[in-house]
Amino acid sequence: xxxxxxxxxxxxxxxxxxxxxxxxxxxxxxxxxxxxxxxxxxxxxxxxxxxxxxxxxxxxxxxxxxxxxxxxxxxxxxxxxxxxxxxxxxxxxxxxxxxxxxxxxxxxxxxxxxxxxxxxxxxxxxxxxxxxxxxxxxxxxxxxx
Numbered sequence: 001x002x003x004x005x006x007x008x009x010x011x012x013x014x015x016x017x018x019x020x021x022x023x024x025x026x027x028x029x030x031x032x033x034x035x036x037x038x039x040x041x042x043x044x045x046x047x048x049x050x051x052x053x054x055x056x057x058x059x060x061x062x063x064x065x066x067x068x069x070x071x072x073x074x075x076x077x078x079x080x081x082x083x084x085x086x087x088x089x090x091x092x093x094x095x096x097x098x099x100x101x102x103x104x105x106x107x108x109x110x111x112x113x114x115x116x117x118x119x120x121x122x123x124x125x126x127x128x129x130x131x132x133x134x135x136x137x138x139x140x141x142x143x144x145x
């Protein structure tokens with residue numbers, strides 16, 4: 001049971017406006033910056049997003065919503081985490097009932113609401129300087145300190 005469309009609308013209208021300014025600074029949260037498929041307008045959507053070995057993953061708690069469709073259609077987006085931006089590319093939908101790329105506590109929470117679909121994004125190669133700022137110092141070898 002993925003969360004209802006009614007709750008998604010409420011969150012978009014009410015909760016996102018309250019959490020939006022904080023989402024780029026809170027652990028486990030980020031702000032996806034994407035463009036509308038038809039309007040071309042820039043949108044900023046607060047989401048739960050987590051680091052993976054090659055980028056980030058977001059649980060699609062409401063299914064494939066407008067922000068996810070926009071990111072898929074554009075082939076990427078930007079994410080703002082802890083006040084820094086990184087460009088993300090190669091979005092792909094992944095169906096994973098094991099929720100293996102989620103942190104253990106989050107894995108349990110999304111499991112309770114039945115989430116099995118995720119959006120995986122890779123960090124753009126030219127975003128290393130920004131990405132290093134998000135997660136520590138990057139050495140020439142590519143390792144993060």
